[in-house]
Amino acid sequence: MNDNSFNSYLHKQIPVMMVLSLFPGLAYIFLGWIHGIQFRALIWYGLVLMVSLWGYSIYKEYLANDLSSAQIKIWYRKLSWFYYAIFFLWLLIFLLFISEKQFNLHYIAIFTEIGASVVASTLLVPDKKLFKPNIIMLMVPLMIYFIVLDEWYGYVLSVFSATLAWVLIYSSTSSHKLLMRTNYQANHDSLTGLHNRYYFINFLQSMLSSLQASRGYTYLLLIDLDHFKTINDSLGHDIGDRLLQDVAARIKKYQQKNSLLARLGGDEFVVLGSEYSSKDSCKQDAQAVANQILVGLKDSYTVELHKLYISASIGVSLVAEEYIDAGRLIKEADIAMYEAKENGRDGVIIFDDDMAVRIELNLELERLLHFSLENDEINLLYQPQFDEHQQITGAEALARWNSKKLGNISPDVFIPIAEQTGFIIELGRYIMETAFRTLGSWDKQGISLAQFSINVSMRQLFYYDFVDDVKLLCEEYLTQEMREKIIFEVTESIIAEDVEKVIHIMEQIKQLGIRFSMDDFGTGYSSLSYLKRLPIDEIKIDRSFIADLNNVASDQIMVNSILNMARQFNLSVVAEGVESSDQFNYLQTHHCSLYQGFYFSRPLAEQQFVDFYKKT
Ligand code: C2E
Ligand code: MG
Ligand code: MG
Secondary structure, three states: OOOOOHHHHHHHHHHHHHHHHHHHHHHHHHHHHHOOOHHHHHHHHHHHHHHHEEEEEEHHHHHHOOOHHHHHHHHHHHHHHHHHHHHHHHHHHHHHOOOOOOOOHHHHHHHHHHHHHHHHHHHHHOOOHHHHHHHHHEEEEHHHHHHHHHHHHHHHHHHHHHHHHHHHHHHHHHHHHHHHHHHHHHHHHOOOOEEEEHHOOOOOHHHHHHHHHHOOOOOOEEEEOOOOHHHHHHHOOOHHHHHHHHHHHHHHOOOOOOOOOEEEEEEEEEEEEEOOOOOHHHHHHHHHHHHHHHHHHHHHHEEOOEEOOOEEEEEEEEOOOOEEEOOHHHHHHHHHHHHHOOOOOOEEEOOOHHHHHHHHHHHHHHHHHHHHEEEEEEEEEEEEEEEOOOEEEEEEEEEEEEEOOOOEOOHHHHHHHHHHHHHHHHHHHHHHHHHHHHHHHHHHHHOOOEEEEEEEOOOHHOOOOOOHHHHHHHHOOOOHHOOOEEEEEOHHHHHHHHHHHHHHHHHHHOOOOOEEEEEEEEOOOOOOOHHOOOOOOOEEHHHHHHHHOOOOOHHEHHHHHHHHHHHEEEEEEEEEOOOHHHHHHHHHHHHOOEEEEOOOOOOEHHHHHHHHHHHH
């Protein structure tokens, strides 16, 4: 029996057994004294005392230490011997009393024996190896005793005792089975039969504390299937379930001895290694097992009539010298797994110190970003946009974070963090308000732009109050004429969401006069069918296509196609990241509408922009 909950149950019964032996035991000394066998009764009680003390030390051993699985095995063996010993002592008192002439002692002995059997069958129910031998050890001598009486009632009583022994064993076995079944269900995943998250977390926690005591190492592999959702969505959950079962069976094949395999949920599996004394061999094994699983999973699967292929991304975390709790170990494997996904999936990444540093930094950024608005560290720059005659016709507002503690942080870094934490709602509103105010103030200074772009992130767009927020800010800062200059830049990632909902939100915003632009076009999920459906007025060719425009033929083809397509759909096109006259000339000959980039101007502060505008 290697189940911790059962061990701890049996552990709790030690004091119960001690109390049940030590207190009633006193009565036997008294009875022994009445019948002149006090000396033997005292010796017996002394033995009970010794075994109880030993039981107490076993009890304490379990409490005091975080035992490793090897130590648990040894402890369990001692525990078994304790229970055999204590019930043997009850057999002994039975033998002592029935060997006396006085019949009243025999009654006591018989009752003692039956009582002890009932105690064994109830207290030791989680463990067949304990209750069965003890019941037999107690009841068989009773049967023999009745037979030896050589009286008709003795034979009857012997049959009765045999029946009682059978009933006790039968009922304990039934309860034991029921217990095992509920325990199995609580600890296993019904689909794959592997251990479940609940069991895994408990096991991991106890393993980590025992590793800390033994200064050992282990590894954790977090295995996440790539694009499993596609299979589930396209072929149905039944096929998905069957595939998960096959995957579970395959991983099992590569699992090492004494390691633990569990399904955390969905398409996520974990393998927890055994205990290692050397860090290097632990790491080597982790890498080797992960690679084997990676390769093994890629062979085709036949589910019903479908031939399926799937790969996995595996994140590995290692238990190092310092103490690490279960949550952190899983988190690290999770981070490594996401890294593997980002590196193109179908790979293994081991969590390392660099990653740890990055995470620390991210946490720090997350924390500081939260105070950036109240510390007045966020400001906006405005990058001019030009027409084909190189006249300023528009501007894009770009956020900057000048952290007092960390210096300038790029929006490519802090915007995704703000999105993850939800801070983007507050930040986005602030950016919009500042941009609207700037547009209003420029208007008063006679700066007349045809368009003014503001980046809006996906999470911001989907915020339930977004439309109302925009309405309120429009009413506060912008005339109708100015509203028609505003363009919200969204990225293709919005398409990954509920498209109907996106269209609904965009339509509401458009009623205010605001237009939409598709930013970083060509880098994401662009699909013509979506482009046709979304109420977009402009697209911005991503700067990665502009960068090598004059050298890379495929980039030229890409840019030409975007320009052609935009013409068909009647969309205006902005080329981002124009850095050279060659790039500008190429785009100009191919009839791009607007240009933005360092070739014309870097993003400028509000006043700088005014000066620049007046100069040109
Ligand atoms: P984006 O919207 O595509 O903005 C254009 C980025 O290209 C800006 O980077 C700009 O400084 C940079 N850029 C412009 N011309 C050139 C050029 O000629 N060469 C090169 N190499 N780069 C050029 P920035 O300001 O670092 O912004 C990066 C991204 O962060 C933006 O890409 C946008 O996605 C996001 N972002 C910036 N401000 C905001 C904001 O206020 N809200 C939201 N949601 N996202 C923002
Ligand atoms: Mg933009
Ligand atoms: Mg862009």
